[in-house]
Amino acid sequence: MIKAGIIGATGYAGGELVRLLLNHKDVEIKWYGSRSYIDKKYYEVYQNMFQLVDDKCMDDNMDALADQVDVIFTATPQGLCASLINEEILSKVKVIDLSADFRLKDVKVYEEWYKIEHKAPQYIDEAVYGLCEINREQVKKARIVANPGCYTTCSILTCYPLVKEGLIDPSTLIIDAKSGTSGAGRGAKIDNLFCEVNENMKAYGVATHRHTPEIEEQLGYAAGKQFCINFTPHLVPMNRGILATAYATLTKDVSYEEVKAVYDKYYKDEYFVRVLDKDVCPQTKWVEGSNFVDVNFKIDKRTNRIIMMGAIDNLVKGAAGQAVQNMNLLFGFEENEGLKLVPMFP
């Protein structure tokens, strides 16, 4: 049994971590971190936890927390983890950061896209990008895991096999993605009010969204070269879910069977990646509440382009589920322990 602490347990991603870890047979949660609810009972923040969690919310004292647990999750705004982490903490615990602080390898790129100064650049190199399906072996040995972003997880896993095998020209890649509103967090913002979101759809962060360099960097490693993409996120009126639709020019004439074989080469043994049957398009409802990524593709012979599609639950595979998957790898548990979640429908 290991002990876990969550800084940011009162947010949407942290709350989902609590839900998943309460069902994990090898983990006990010792610290429910917050900024606004210190000393308040956790279930008073989330009444769905009534009679399930009796602990009080704690602060973000990562040094004190490191003496009490084996793993710390930071489900906090950008910059907080980097401002708290230090060598002593890392000598005692594993850190899984759900923010973007350690995802980008070039600190200048981080500071340019996030508009904040990075407070711990000395740890960027050693941090492992926690996309388990791709970096499994490196994650097992890490001290800091940079849990990927939700749009990035969905986009990268959707396109990775074809980029890796050179079947598409990555510089022609266009990713159009939609997210439910929980992706924006629990904090009160006018843009996320019911009347603003309900019965509405909009693009945002057009040509400027901070997940663009993250996708470019990771798919760049797969391609073996750097390239630029267009990435356009949209906010849609649902609670959870991300759907990514990606378009790219094929580098050669390929059949359905050949492309399917490429997806199977990378994913047939992956518990959490489901390559759907021919002509079945992924839907967010089919992955809701689960750690699955559903992917599929369609070749458009007319345009010589391929359309790749992926769906995840942003709070599970896009955040807390992936963080638990990373924790399982770090501590030698079965990778799907606590994550054999059947998607909810409807």
Ligand SMILES: NC(=O)C1=CN([C@@H]2O[C@H](COP(=O)(O)OP(=O)(O)OC[C@H]3O[C@@H](n4cnc5c(N)ncnc54)[C@H](OP(=O)(O)O)[C@@H]3O)[C@@H](O)[C@H]2O)C=CC1
């Ligand atoms: N929502 C999503 O789908 C995803 C989110 N993420 C990432 O996870 C992180 C959390 O996101 P999300 O849950 O959506 O955000 P929320 O706004 O819902 O939650 C933020 C959490 O951080 C806490 N917090 C804020 N500032 C501080 C501080 N100075 N010290 C201590 N705690 C603080 C908040 O505490 P309190 O409310 O008690 O003040 C709250 O628990 C972000 O980095 C986000 O990018 C990653 C993937 C997906």
Ligand SMILES: CC(=O)N[C@@H](CCC(=O)OP(=O)(O)O)C(=O)O
């Ligand atoms: C709908 C919505 O607002 N989504 C968030 C992405 C949340 C996320 O996963 O990204 P990070 O972990 O990188 O914060 C956004 O566009 O900023």
